[in-house]
Amino acid sequence: MRISDDRYSRDRLRLDIAIQFIRHEARTHTIRQWTGLTDDRIRKLYRSYLHGGGLHVTRHRGKSPQQAGYFLRTVRLRQEAAVLASIGCLLGVLHYSRGTPARLSPGIGRAASVCQAYDTYCALVAEPAITMEHAVLLLVTLSHGVELALQGCRECGALLVADPLALHPARCVVCSPEGPRASKRLTCNH
Ligand SMILES: [Zn+2]
Structure with a gap:
């Protein structure tokens, strides 16, 4: 039970963090790096965030800044x-x-x-x-x-x-x- 609670908390944290990154228009690659979520889960999160009345966010493509x-x-x-x-x-x-x-x-x-x-x-x-x-x-x-x-x-x-x-x-x-x-x-x- 304890292990399952911990897993739930960790998963919940990953989703919460991913939503914050989405809100700040981070790229999918960055969100994957910092949360460990798969691209598919991140895409679904984008959709549910927008359908749930979240602020309009731009999805940036291409590489993250490196300079x-x-x-x-x-x-x-x-x-x-x-x-x-x-x-x-x-x-x-x-x-x-x-x-x-x-x-x-x-x-x-x-x-x-x-x-x-x-x-x-x-x-x-x-x-x-x-x-x-x-x-x-x-x-x-x-x-x-x-x-x-x-x-x-x-x-x-x-x-x-x-x-x-x-x-x-x-x-x-x-x-x-x-x-x-x-x-x-x-x-x-x-
Ligand atoms: Zn000074």
């Missing part, structure tokens, strides 16, 4: 990536042991925390520029510590997402010359 450099392209993306990374640290999605990040691997064990981090980011940022798919890419890439790394701003120490191989120490949006204009884009929903 880590995306998060450094604009001031806004750098700023929002820092917000998302900070939330990831607070929720334990990203954690470090003596400065080395622990690898974040897709799976149901961490999926709820990833969803919670993304929901929190969406609640804090007025118009989120980072999609769920990109959020997953950011958190996983940071956890590898090769293409992107968390650093402190050289002026104020604020947490930053930066290129670990960059020649110059990173500065946060506020301390960089273009900061004051761009920082107005980020507002809290309090």
Whole structure:
């Protein structure tokens, strides 16, 4: 009985997580990776979500984003990536042991925390520029510590997402010359 209850809870968790990924327009491939559900079950979930009165969601085709450099392209993306990374640290999605990040691997064990981090980011940022798919890419890439790394701003120490191989120490949006204009884009929903 106990085993059956545990299985039911795990299955229920996979479905709940899958619905959250669907709501955030994640690709089937990503949902499969993080929930372990089959493509067929995910397709059925899409249908039942829409028929059940869920919000309209777009099903994206093709490969998931893979370019880590995306998060450094604009001031806004750098700023929002820092917000998302900070939330990831607070929720334990990203954690470090003596400065080395622990690898974040897709799976149901961490999926709820990833969803919670993304929901929190969406609640804090007025118009989120980072999609769920990109959020997953950011958190996983940071956890590898090769293409992107968390650093402190050289002026104020604020947490930053930066290129670990960059020649110059990173500065946060506020301390960089273009900061004051761009920082107005980020507002809290309090
Ligand atoms: Zn700074």
